[in-house]
Amino acid sequence: MATKPLVPSASAVRWLGVIAAPTALALGFLWAGGGLTPHRLTQTSLLDALRAVDGTPPGFRRNHAKGVCVTGWFEGNGNAAGISTASVLQPGRVPVVGRFALAGGMPFQADAPAKVRSMALRLMSPDGQEWRMGINDIPVFPVRTPQEFQDLQLASRPDPASGKPDPARVKAFRAAHPWLRAAGAQITHRPLSSGFSDDTYRSLNSFLFVAKDGAKAAVRLSMVPLQPVTPADAHAGDHDYLFRQLIDDLHAHPLQWRLMVTLAGSGDAIDNPSKEWSRDNRQIDAGTLTLKDIESEENGPCTGITFDPLVLPRGMMPSGDPILQARSAAYMRSFYLRSGERPTAPAVSPEMTVPPANAKDNKS
Amino acid sequence: MKNVKSFTMPSRVLHWVMAVMILAMIFIGVFMASTVGSDYYRLVALHRSVGIAILVLAMLRLGNRLHTPPPPLPEDLPPVIKVGAHASHILLYVLMIVLPLVGWGMLSAGGYPIPLWGQSVRLPPILPYDPMLWAELRSAHTLLAFLLFGLVLAHITAALFHGLIRRDGVLRSMLLRASLDPISQESHGD
Numbered sequence: 001m002a003t004k005p006l007v008p009s010a011s012a013v014r015w016l017g018v019i020a021a022p023t024a025l026a027l028g029f030l031w032a033g034g035g036l037t038p039h040r041l042t043q044t045s046l047l048d049a050l051r052a053v054d055g056t057p058p059g060f061r062r063n064h065a066k067g068v069c070v071t072g073w074f075e076g077n078g079n080a081a082g083i084s085t086a087s088v089l090q091p092g093r094v095p096v097v098g099r100f101a102l103a104g105g106m107p108f109q110a111d112a113p114a115k116v117r118s119m120a121l122r123l124m125s126p127d128g129q130e131w132r133m134g135i136n137d138i139p140v141f142p143v144r145t146p147q148e149f150q151d152l153q154l155a156s157r158p159d160p161a162s163g164k165p166d167p168a169r170v171k172a173f174r175a176a177h178p179w180l181r182a183a184g185a186q187i188t189h190r191p192l193s194s195g196f197s198d199d200t201y202r203s204l205n206s207f208l209f210v211a212k213d214g215a216k217a218a219v220r221l222s223m224v225p226l227q228p229v230t231p232a233d234a235h236a237g238d239h240d241y242l243f244r245q246l247i248d249d250l251h252a253h254p255l256q257w258r259l260m261v262t263l264a265g266s267g268d269a270i271d272n273p274s275k276e277w278s279r280d281n282r283q284i285d286a287g288t289l290t291l292k293d294i295e296s297e298e299n300g301p302c303t304g305i306t307f308d309p310l311v312l313p314r315g316m317m318p319s320g321d322p323i324l325q326a327r328s329a330a331y332m333r334s335f336y337l338r339s340g341e342r343p344t345a346p347a348v349s350p351e352m353t354v355p356p357a358n359a360k361d362n363k364s
Numbered sequence: 365m366k367n368v369k370s371f372t373m374p375s376r377v378l379h380w381v382m383a384v385m386i387l388a389m390i391f392i393g394v395f396m397a398s399t400v401g402s403d404y405y406r407l408v409a410l411h412r413s414v415g416i417a418i419l420v421l422a423m424l425r426l427g428n429r430l431h432t433p434p435p436p437l438p439e440d441l442p443p444v445i446k447v448g449a450h451a452s453h454i455l456l457y458v459l460m461i462v463l464p465l466v467g468w469g470m471l472s473a474g475g476y477p478i479p480l481w482g483q484s485v486r487l488p489p490i491l492p493y494d495p496m497l498w499a500e501l502r503s504a505h506t507l508l509a510f511l512l513f514g515l516v517l518a519h520i521t522a523a524l525f526h527g528l529i530r531r532d533g534v535l536r537s538m539l540l541r542a543s544l545d546p547i548s549q550e551s552h553g554d
């Protein structure tokens with residue numbers, strides 16, 4: 001048996017055959033990861049756009065960075081069980097871990113009446129099904145697509161000289177997106193409540209509820225306060241007044257919201273969160289949220305939770321709304337990045353959330 | 365004497381089914397980890413389900429490999445090359461099993477529910493809830509996936525080198541149609 005050399009001579013075509021497939025795969029891999037298209041919209045470019053506005057304090061959420069943890073329960077009443085098989089909508093109580101926050105990536109920003117407030121919730125059914133949501137106190141989302149979100153962030157990033165957004169850039173964005181004008185006006189002119197406790201929070205994005213027979217219904221969700229609503233008043237110079245007020249309210253008594261499920265009417269835009277739905281749509285009161293306890297994020301139970309709106313229980317599905325997909329993807333990356341960083345102490349400190357009775361006990 | 369014995373039919377079927385799945389997973393993975401597009405949710409759901417399927421198949425395949433040893437490499441290959449080939453195969457097996465486990469573990473540590481095939485099955489967590497651990501495993505998942513992709517490229521290059529340049533029967537021993545080859549049919553006798 002003659003020993004063959006390790007590399008016998010072969011034609012160039014054969015060598016081309018050897019390298020063609022691996023080269024094609026390597027290029028495909030680079031393309032799939034965005035390496036060949038540097039201007040493609042990605043999770044990283046979206047978070048970079050948020051950073052351009054808000055900077056990067058390590059360890060905090062890339063958006064809705066200033067917040068506080070709350071806990072309580074949700075009690076379904078069965079009214080929505082006909083349009084979704086989700087166990088959380090059946091009559092009965094499920095535990096809730098939640099979070100109140102201000103929109104924006106600045107964890108130490110000052111509270112102000114017109115800043116967007118949010119409520120985030122994780123509802124855990126006894127059967128292991130889980131429902132997470134992040135909902136906001138604005139009537140509609142300011143944009144329709146992830147690309148528009150990134151463009152809006154970049155247009156409203158602060159000018160290094162003035163520290164404020166460049167009006168020319170904001171104006172250019174508005175001029176280029178006339179279809180978002182209505183949403184912008186609705187957000188600017190929304191009625192402002194006095195604080196977190198008497199605020200209404202909305203899903204903005206649509207979801208599909210799936211009934212027992214498989215029928216799908218497009219819905220939007222809102223949490224409507226059972227507390228009396230009072231209009232916002234000025235709190236100049238009080239850096240954390242919204243959070244202090246929420247802490248005081250929760251120390252005084254539990255806070256409650258009604259989960260309202262709004263069904264899409266025939267003319268409503270399901271996949272466009274910047275468009276409001278008709279106001280005479282059918283609404284279902286699906287149950288009551290009760291929040292009882294409040295804790296700083298420093299040791300609170302909400303800190304390690306990402307309130308990804310696409311963590312849905314059986315009986316609920318995402319709609320075709322592109323913002324929903326982008327939120328899920330960006331939340332994952334934000335959770336990944338911040339979990340690997342060492343956070344500094346949050347603005348709402350453990351001292352602030354100590355209940356008054358305990359505070360007295362500690363002193364005596 | 366050019367004929368190397370073939371892999372058994374079950375080995376070859378497992379190899380090619382998994383080859384398609386693993387390549388698809390790598391591409392889905394690298395795409396979904398960067399995209400904010402409208403396929404994100406579907407791709408993540410698919411990635412979870414196919415990942416667990418790969419884990420199950422890789423265990424089966426490991427059992428099969430230990431039960432029916434592969435045909436030997438050609439005797440005239442230099443020892444260094446043989447050692448490299450064996451080492452890369454061991455590493456491929458390790459990654460086929462470890463990568464899905466790291467994925468499962470990172471979702472467990474991150475507190476994510478882990479539904480498979482829609483919502484039909486829910487996997488239990490295999491690690492305690494620990495966001496710091498989630499971040500570390502999420503990084504490890506990426507690094508190991510890059511390593512696996514590099515190995516797969518080397519594997520394909522080596523296979524094509526055997527098939528097109530050396531023409532020593534090594535590539536053919538894994539091709540599905542090799543079963544039609546009378547010599548490999550013969551080898552089924554032992």
